[in-house]
Amino acid sequence: xxxxxxxxxxxxxxxxxxxxxxxxxxxxxxxxxxxxxxxxxxxxxxxxxxxxxxxxxxxxxxxxxxxxxxxxxxxxxxxxxxxxxxxxxxxxxxxxxxxxxxxxxxxxxxxxxxxxxxxxxxxxxxxxxxxxxxxxxxxxxxxxxxxxxxxxxxxxxxxxxxxxxxxxxxxxxxxxxxxx
Amino acid sequence: xxxxxxxxxxxxxxxxxxxxxxxxxxxxxxxxxxxxxxxxxxxxxxxxxxxxxxxxxxxxxxxxxxxxxxxxxxxxxxxxxxxxxxxxxxxxxxxxxxxxxxxxxxxxxxxxxxxxxxxxxxxxxxxxxxxxxxxxxxxxxxxxxxxxxxxxxxxxxxxxxxxxxxxxxxxxxxxxxxxxxxxxxxxxxxxxxxxxxxxxxxxxxxxxxxxxxxxxxxxxxxxxxxxxxxxxxxxxxxxxxxxxxxxxxxxxxxxxxxxxxxxxxxxxxxxx
Numbered sequence: 210x211x212x213x214x215x216x217x218x219x220x221x222x223x224x225x226x227x228x229x230x231x232x233x234x235x236x237x238x239x240x241x242x243x244x245x246x247x248x249x250x251x252x253x254x255x256x257x258x259x260x261x262x263x264x265x266x267x268x269x270x271x272x273x274x275x276x277x278x279x280x281x282x283x284x285x286x287x288x289x290x291x292x293x294x295x296x297x298x299x300x301x302x303x304x305x306x307x308x309x310x311x312x313x314x315x316x317x318x319x320x321x322x323x324x325x326x327x328x329x330x331x332x333x334x335x336x337x338x339x340x341x342x343x344x345x346x347x348x349x350x351x352x353x354x355x356x357x358x359x360x361x362x363x364x365x366x367x368x369x370x371x372x373x374x375x376x377x378x379x380x381x382x383x384x385x386x387x388x389x
Numbered sequence: 390x391x392x393x394x395x396x397x398x399x400x401x402x403x404x405x406x407x408x409x410x411x412x413x414x415x416x417x418x419x420x421x422x423x424x425x426x427x428x429x430x431x432x433x434x435x436x437x438x439x440x441x442x443x444x445x446x447x448x449x450x451x452x453x454x455x456x457x458x459x460x461x462x463x464x465x466x467x468x469x470x471x472x473x474x475x476x477x478x479x480x481x482x483x484x485x486x487x488x489x490x491x492x493x494x495x496x497x498x499x500x501x502x503x504x505x506x507x508x509x510x511x512x513x514x515x516x517x518x519x520x521x522x523x524x525x526x527x528x529x530x531x532x533x534x535x536x537x538x539x540x541x542x543x544x545x546x547x548x549x550x551x552x553x554x555x556x557x558x559x560x561x562x563x564x565x566x567x568x569x570x571x572x573x574x575x576x577x578x579x580x581x582x583x584x585x586x587x588x589x590x591x592x593x594x595x596x597x598x599x600x601x602x603x604x605x606x607x608x609x610x611x612x613x614x615x616x617x618x619x620x621x622x623x624x625x626x627x628x629x630x631x632x633x634x635x636x637x638x639x640x641x642x643x644x645x646x647x648x649x650x651x652x653x654x655x656x657x658x659x660x661x
Contacts, residue, residue: 250439253469276437276469278641288643289650311502313470336476374470378503388503389644 253372255317255326266317266325268370274317275371280362282318282371288389291356295375298352299384306345306382310334314353315374320367322359341379349377349384410457424452431458437465456485460493467497468642483511491515492533496526499536500643509540528640532557535571538578539646547582554578569599570638570647577608577647585612603631604638607649610657622661629654 254274268274277283284291310333317326327350333339353375361368376388409432412425431444445462448455463478479497482490495511498504512533515523523533534557542550554575561567576591589612595605606628613621629651631637638648 252437252439252442252465253471278468281641286652287650289648290652292644293650293652311472313472315470330471330473332473336472338473372469376470376472376502386503388501 253315255315255328255372257326261327263325266323267319267321268317269320273370275362275364275369277318277362277371277373279371280364280369282362282373283360284356285358285360291375292387292389294356295352295377295387296384298355299349299377299387302383303344303348306342306348308333308339308341308345308382309380310339310341311336312341312346312349312377312379313374314349314377315372316353317370318359318361318373319370320361322361322368324354324356324359324373327353342382345379345382420452421455424448424455424458427451428455428458428461431461437469454485456482456490459485460490467501472502487514488518491518492524493527495533496528496531496536499540500526500640503543505540505543509537509544512537512540530570531568532561532571534560535568535574539574542578542581543646547578550578551575551582567598570595570602570645572598573602573605573608574647576605580608580612585616588612601631601634601636602638603628603636603654604647604649606631607654607657608647614657622658625654625657625661629658 253276275282310331313330313332315328315330316324318324329346329350331339331341331346359373362371363369377384378386378388409429410425412422412429415422415425427444428448431441431448434441434444442462442465445458448458449462452458459478459482463475463482466472466475466478475497479490479494483494491511492515495508495515498511499508512523515533516537521534525531526533526536534553538550538553538557541547541553554571558567558571558575561571572591572595576588576595579585579588579591589609592605592609595602599605606624610621610624610628613619613624628649632649632651632654638645
């Protein structure tokens with residue numbers, strides 16, 4: 210068995226060498242970008258902001274925050290149940306709200322199933338930036354913060370931190386649907 | 390020794406590769422060739438890493454008309470809820486190669502944003518470009534004509550949806566490639582039109598295509614109870630069992646059309 214691993218390692222090194230040689234000789238374009246990979250920099254990262262985030266929101270010491278779809282971070286009863294609860298909470302909008310489009314709320318579900326680091330993206334129906342009325346955004350954020358039954362995904366049996374987002378379809382100031 | 394050689398050979402044969410362009414179609418030394426070769430390297434990097442994004446930017450700088458780079462760069466933004474950036478990038482890919490990227494944009498508008506009008510417009514335009522053969526959805530589950538039918542249904546035009554379902558299923562039936570969930574979705578559409586016999590017939594066809602699916606039993610039970618026929622409880626209990634075993638509509642990113650939840654099933658069972 211040990212021989213098998215050595216053999217596969219050698220095969221891997223040979224393949225890697227072939228690729229490196231191809232790059233070096235110009236069969237592939239040479240990249241002058243260093244090939245190290247820093248896991249801390251990802252599309253969609255939310256950096257800690259003391260002005261709006263809880264200082265006592267605990268994350269795993271590794272600092273790695275996964276995406277919900279990597280390992281099935283979900284809600285008790287599944288996504289249809291999460292949708293049902295949000296729609297029930299967002300039945301009657303506050304007075305004076307208007308506007309239509311997409312309101313996306315992105316946040317972190319930590320390894321304990323708690324949530325924080327909420328951020329919003331507000332778009333009109335043509336995917337262009339716009340600002341909804343602040344009471345409407347606050348109302349939707351409150352409904353998201355109030356959700357208590359998160360089930361963080363697991364890796365090797367250990368729960369992990371992950372990003373999650375809900376997109377709300379807004380029609381003339383009311384929440385028409387939640388996309389999950 | 391022979392065993393190791395076979396393992397090595399198989400591991401070489403089945404190395405996971407992304408859909409890669411053939412860079413040799415571009416003239417040696419041309420910006421397209423350089424962009425294409427750099428794009429291949431970008432695909433090796435983890436999706437969404439800043440480094441991969443830098444690579445795609447370099448590809449675009451080398452060749453601003455290299456549509457694949459705009460598309461691939463857009464994907465992590467879509468999956469992580471930044472629809473503003475995704476839309477800008479995918480629009481550019483569609484502008485450059487509409488016949489190739491309209492399918493992807495339409496599918497994603499449907500799936501991630503339930504933008505039925507936008508998705509239907511993209512699929513309709515693609516049908517015009519492809520002689521009514523608009524290919525499959527990104528996950529391979531749906532003929533895009535089935536998606537068009539689902540868009541029509543969600544926009545409220547159930548009759549038009551049914552016509553679209555019928556045409557697509559009839560076409561695919563001749564080639565023995567009816568989709569995994571086509572009959573289920575058409576059945577649910579008939580259920581909404583109160584055509585209960587038609588819906589039950591579709592659910593029966595669905596079982597022949599894909600025998601273990603909680604949703605088929607769930608919607609069958611709804612009809613049987615509504616019609617005061619026997620078997621509703623047995624079907625719902627079967628739906629519960631299948632759901633718990635994982636035989637259900639499930640997608641890592643978003644809910645699927647006509648997907649059900651365990652509380653939906655339990656509410657029905659409590660009412661019995």
